[in-house]
Amino acid sequence: MKPVSKTPSAKTKKTTAKTPAPTKQKPSPTPKIRVMIVDDHPLFRAGLRRVLELEKDLVVEAEAADGKQALETARQVKPQVILMDVNLPVMNGLQVTRELTADRGNMAIIVLTAYHDDEQMLHALRAGASAYFPKDVDAQELVRAIHQVSQGNFVVNDAVLAKPQVATWLLSQFEQMSVADIDNPEFTFHPLSTREMEILKCITRGQSNKEIAQALGISRQTVKNHMTSILRKLAVNDRTQAAVYALRRGWVRLEDAR
Numbered sequence: 001m002k003p004v005s006k007t008p009s010a011k012t013k014k015t016t017a018k019t020p021a022p023t024k025q026k027p028s029p030t031p032k033i034r035v036m037i038v039d040d041h042p043l044f045r046a047g048l049r050r051v052l053e054l055e056k057d058l059v060v061e062a063e064a065a066d067g068k069q070a071l072e073t074a075r076q077v078k079p080q081v082i083l084m085d086v087n088l089p090v091m092n093g094l095q096v097t098r099e100l101t102a103d104r105g106n107m108a109i110i111v112l113t114a115y116h117d118d119e120q121m122l123h124a125l126r127a128g129a130s131a132y133f134p135k136d137v138d139a140q141e142l143v144r145a146i147h148q149v150s151q152g153n154f155v156v157n158d159a160v161l162a163k164p165q166v167a168t169w170l171l172s173q174f175e176q177m178s179v180a181d182i183d184n185p186e187f188t189f190h191p192l193s194t195r196e197m198e199i200l201k202c203i204t205r206g207q208s209n210k211e212i213a214q215a216l217g218i219s220r221q222t223v224k225n226h227m228t229s230i231l232r233k234l235a236v237n238d239r240t241q242a243a244v245y246a247l248r249r250g251w252v253r254l255e256d257a258r
Contacts, residue, residue: 032059033150036079038070038096039112040088044135048083051139058146067091074100079107080150083142084129086113086120087250091197094127094251098191101128108149112137115249121156122173123249125166127191131155190233197251199226204243204252 035058039045045063052058062077064070066089074082074096082100086093097109108131111124116134124132130149133142145155154161156169192200195216202212209223216223227239236242246252 030057032057033081033146034059034061034077034079035146036060036062036064036070036074036077036082038064038067038082038088038093039085040065044085052143052146055143058143065089067093067096070096071099074107075103078105081146082107082109083146084109084111085135086111086115086124087253089253089255092251094123094191095194095197097124097127097129108152110142110145110149110155113250118173120249122170123191125154125156125170192230192233196226196230196233199223200230200242200246201252203239204247 035052037045037048037052037060039048042065045065049060049063052060061079062073064073068090070082070084070088070093071091084093084097088096091099093111093113097111100107100109109129110131110133111127111129112133112135113120113124114135121132131145131154133145148155148160152163154163154166156166161169198216199212202215207215209220209227213220213223230242231237231239234242234245236245243252247254
């Protein structure tokens with residue numbers, strides 16, 4: 001009996017299901033810091049815009065040429081950082097800064113000024129600014145400050161400070177400076193109210209208390225009360241010194257004083 005020959009079976013190929021390669025997800029772009037520029041000189045605004053547009057993580061979302069426009073635009077656009085000039089038509093930059101920071105939004109304001117001194121810096125910080133620079137600041141220094149204030153920090157004299165540190169620094173400055181109100185020195189650098197700024201503007205025009213009262217529709221006694229507060233806050237002795245103080249620092253424009 002012949003042995004039965006076995007037909008060799010075909011080798012079964014093992015098929016391994018290929019796992020699809022994971023799709024590489026593109027990394028989400030880093031959110032850009034939204035900036036607003038406030039200055040009444042178009043050429044200066046254009047220069048700032050060119051500097052900021054060179055940075056990949058910065059975008060200029062809005063511009064404004066006067067204080068009232070800045071206030072309205074900022075509240076509408078809600079930028080993260082505002083570059084704020086002091087010497088503005090209608091409302092000065094410190095007034096706008098005080099109004100916006102009183103809204104308790106997340107906007108950080110960097111004050112830029114052509115008139116630079118320690119008192120101007122204290123007024124800016126008391127108004128709510130997160131940083132303060134003269135207008136001839138180095139471009140990269142300003143860019144670094146934008147990054148810092150957008151994260152909730154403050155930039156004071158090249159130092160990056162948290163909010164509690166700023167409060168401590170301000171108190172030390174008040175103690176070092178000769179101020180009018182010894183018992184309450186920080187009052188000297190308290191921001192002027194809207195009404196006080198209106199009266200200060202009238203003073204620079206040479207108006208008397210009677211003329212100011214008539215122009216603003218308030219009593220002469222109210223004007224006197226505001227005058228007392230203005231003189232204390234500016235640490236000056238009379239209305240002439242107050243007018244000079246405001247004009248030199250750009251709080252009142254020469255055009256508005258005529």
